[in-house]
Amino acid sequence: MRTARPLLPWVVWGVAALSYAVAVINRSSLAALGPATQQHFDIDATTLSMFAMIQLVVYAGLQIPVGTLLDRFGATTMILTGGLFMAAGQTIMATVADVWLAILARVLVGAGDACTFISVMRLLPEWFSVRQLPVVSQLTGLIGQAGQLVSVTPLALVVAGFGWTSGFLGVAAIGVLVMILGGFVLRNAPGDGTLAERLTGRVGRLSREARSLGAGEATGAFAMPPPETGMMPVITKRRMPGLGFWDKLRRLVALPGVRLAFWVHFTSPFALNVFILLWGTPFLTGGVGLDSATASGLLNIVVVSSMTAGLLLGPLSSRFVERRVFMNMGITTAVMLVWLAVLLWAGPPPMWLLIVLMIVMPFGGPASMIAFEVARSHTPRSFAGFGTGFVNMGGFIASLLVIVLIGFVLDLQGAGSPDHYSLTAFKVAFAVQIPFWLCGLTMIFVEQRRTKRWMQEHGRRLR
């Protein structure tokens, strides 16, 4: 069946993806402003790194609560609420001089950021066909990545030229503009009104007659035949008293496909996150001994490679649904092997090997999006937000643990500050990634087999 307004799904997706890009701008708004932030609040490097850590902890910690609220209130409300939190956070950041209020600002930014990505992912199966979903998901990730580019250089230039307050109020203003746009465009699903329409009680024809691009074909998890036995309580008991948090979690984790998605997200993106969020530049400059221009040149390769990987993996995982988890495992194994070559190389790794690392490692980011495809195939519809939040926690838990462990192992070796950095200390510290890869790959292997068995037992086919 053809959709009445084939453009509407793309317009809704465009504004949702823009909201995600704004979340990434907010998330990485301090990335290029380390020294300016230290000067503005008169803080040391440890307090500065606390800003990033607190924000990440809030992001990861809120994934399941946000997922629960997402199932209850819908994606539009959550995306707009997230935008409100982030705009409030950046307004506080722009106007206060007290470091504790600045930390509160970062908590708000982390909370708003936590609301955005999984809500955008929740919208997609409502508007697109099963075949389109992997490509649209990867494009969403790619647009988010573009947000990161915007937040680094342009924001640093605005802060340098017009001052701290103008720079952060500017970020807040962009967020408010995109929220207003969202209020008039975002719809949870075909047939639903926008926030503006719901507030005025007049749902227009465009909303009422909207159709999914997958109309006529069932989408994602929702396409599978009714599950039997073990899954029945999950599907039928849609509303529980309160948020029923633990009960929901227990039921969700009982599904091997959801556990598989969690481990896929846990295992593939952390090496990239750890590198770009904190330890990449110190390793390249303080460890390998490169100058900062060469190090930032290498980091640019990371951005280009990650975007290219997204464009390649979308169509591939859509075409080879049965093979998507193996693709993810192959990429993670390749990242691990290249890292092993760097760590085992006697002395500083040669430039060609570093370039290979910068090309291969970023594939882990887009590869982690496969986790959301797996989650969609195995999470009952009424749990979709909760399930996406649960899966999205995986990569962030692994990234946080590895970031902290690398700092800890550097400290243990007496190499915790730029004056004492050494290549050997970094090599030992980065080796903490190995057990995470091995544990993750083993769990994917185990859960993949369990999922296959579960699907055979329940007569379900992968879509």
Ligand SMILES: NCCCC[C@H](N)C(=O)NCC(=O)O
């Ligand atoms: N182009 C890489 C996108 C990676 C996305 C990543 N796996 C993820 O889960 N992101 C969540 C977020 O909030 O950004």
